[in-house]
Structures are given as structure tokens and as C-alpha cells.
Amino acid sequence: MPRRFGGESAHRRRAETLNRFSPIYAVAARIPRGRVATYGQIARLANLPGQARLVGYAMAALEDGSRIPWHRVVNAKGGVSLRSGGGMDAVQRLRLEREGVRFDRRGSIDLARFRWRPRAAR
DNA sequence: GCAATGACGCTCT
């Protein structure tokens, strides 16, 4: 493909960034109901090892009403880590509990029991 | 373009 230079618009750059998130969304979309996956786990499954932070960023960029099950994504401690304000952290916990995911007194999930385990590389 | 910030995580103390 001819490499167009200088003329690349910011729009194009934006598109590339979103495209970078695609594999992340693709993996997150496969998390089954009643199970959870960690940011780092998703990063790895998306072939982006060590970029857990990028996963969190991708989740934050989701638009309202997205069909991606963002609530099934938790941190490595099995807890809900949400941004300030919005109260989305409570929403996430409620949605998970409604799917049967249990939280202990400390507010964390037993990953040994609820972590999603995809069969093999896909 | 540099510095700070943020839905993260692993290692070392």
C-alpha cells in the first residue's frame, strides 16, 4: 500500500487508536454470564501482554449502551475498581451479583471460582 | 513535546 505522508488527518489517527482497542473488545465480548476476567487476563488473550492498563482505558472509552459486558472485567485482586464519580462501581457490582457472582465481606470476588477460563487459544 | 494522570499488574520490601 502506498504510504501517504503528511496528509494523514487526525481523524485517521483516531481510527487507528480505536482499531487498537478492537481485539480488546473482541475478547471482553466473549466473557460468559456469571464469570469475570481481569484486565491483565484480557490483555493477554488479546495478544497484548502487559498492557492491562490499555484494557482499562478501552473499557472507559465504551459508549453508553454498548453491548460489551464491561461489568465482567475486574482487577487482579478480584475487586471492582472504578473511576471517581458516576457511581458505576455500584452498578457493576449489582450487575455481577445479579448474574450469580459472589462478593465477600471485603468486597472482592473469589477468582479461583468465578474467573473465566477460555478453553484454548482461538 | 514534556509532565501528570488513570476502569492495571507484578515484584520487592
Add this chain to the structure above:
DNA sequence: CAGAGCGCCATTG
């Protein structure tokens, strides 16, 4: 087990 340090990367001032 809590806290500090460091790595990673997109976004913002």
C-alpha cells in the same frame, strides 16, 4: 498483608 517502585500506554494540559 500493605506500601513503594517500575513498566505500559493513551489522553490531557
